[in-house]
Amino acid sequence: MIQVCLNGARGAADGAMVPLSPAALARSAADAVAAGAAEIHVHPKTPCGDDSLSPGVVGPALEAIRAVVSVPVGVTTGAWAEPDPARRVERVKSWTVLPDYASVNWHEEGAEAVAAALLDRGVGIEAGIWSGTDAARRFLASPLGPRVLRVLAEVTDPAQGAAEPTARALLAELGAAHGRPVLLHGEDDHAWPVLRLALALGLDTRVGLEDVLVLPDGQRAASNAQLVSAALGRA
Numbered sequence: 001m002i003q004v005c006l007n008g009a010r011g012a013a014d015g016a017m018v019p020l021s022p023a024a025l026a027r028s029a030a031d032a033v034a035a036g037a038a039e040i041h042v043h044p045k046t047p048c049g050d051d052s053l054s055p056g057v058v059g060p061a062l063e064a065i066r067a068v069v070s071v072p073v074g075v076t077t078g079a080w081a082e083p084d085p086a087r088r089v090e091r092v093k094s095w096t097v098l099p100d101y102a103s104v105n106w107h108e109e110g111a112e113a114v115a116a117a118l119l120d121r122g123v124g125i126e127a128g129i130w131s132g133t134d135a136a137r138r139f140l141a142s143p144l145g146p147r148v149l150r151v152l153a154e155v156t157d158p159a160q161g162a163a164e165p166t167a168r169a170l171l172a173e174l175g176a177a178h179g180r181p182v183l184l185h186g187e188d189d190h191a192w193p194v195l196r197l198a199l200a201l202g203l204d205t206r207v208g209l210e211d212v213l214v215l216p217d218g219q220r221a222a223s224n225a226q227l228v229s230a231a232l233g234r235a
Helices: 022-035 055-066 085-094 111-120 135-140 163-174 188-201 224-231
Strands: 002-005 039-042 073-076 101-105 124-130 150-155 182-186 205-207
Touching: 002 022, 002 224, 022 039, 022 055, 022 224, 039 055, 055 073, 085 111, 101 111, 111 124, 124 135, 135 163, 150 163, 163 182, 163 188, 182 188, 182 205, 188 205, 205 224
Parallel strands: 002 039, 002 205, 039 073, 073 101, 101 124, 124 150, 150 182
Antiparallel strands: none
């Protein structure tokens, strides 16, 4: 399974191809699904381009995307969108339109409370496990671990040329990962090497403008759909 991550924390400065508004997210999602993406991960944005967990921002983004695609749609709950853990939980409880799943970064303060709030609302959880953090240890000790939808193994800190060893070390640290499926991905210079490793290992993976702005040959990507096509070997 290849998930498309439409925008991430990127903004207008990263290029006009990065979708920010609900309408732009919907267009990008539709094109990416047509190219072969099986799921969508999105960071809903305020009109100023900031990530937000507000129901007034999350709802319109989800509704716009679901109007044009029928695949599962997930959102972030990253601490940068709402730094206060208690407030993050309140935001989740206030959502009027629910995503199919949401990513929870397990190294962040308040991760367990956010995950519990999501489960209470029937929202699936992608357990974000970043390399170079204590997230794997915390996740493996968590009573909520067996209840997550999947583990999002994220290679975030490798040294130059060390993407594959870092990815393998993270997978080894996760071990059986509470028996949950694993989606492995990297970022920027490490995105394509980690994606190729994930495919070779038979793991789910993801690609999109959140993770990488260029194609495997180094050319600037024109769209999320182009990145998905490249990941599937169709470009």
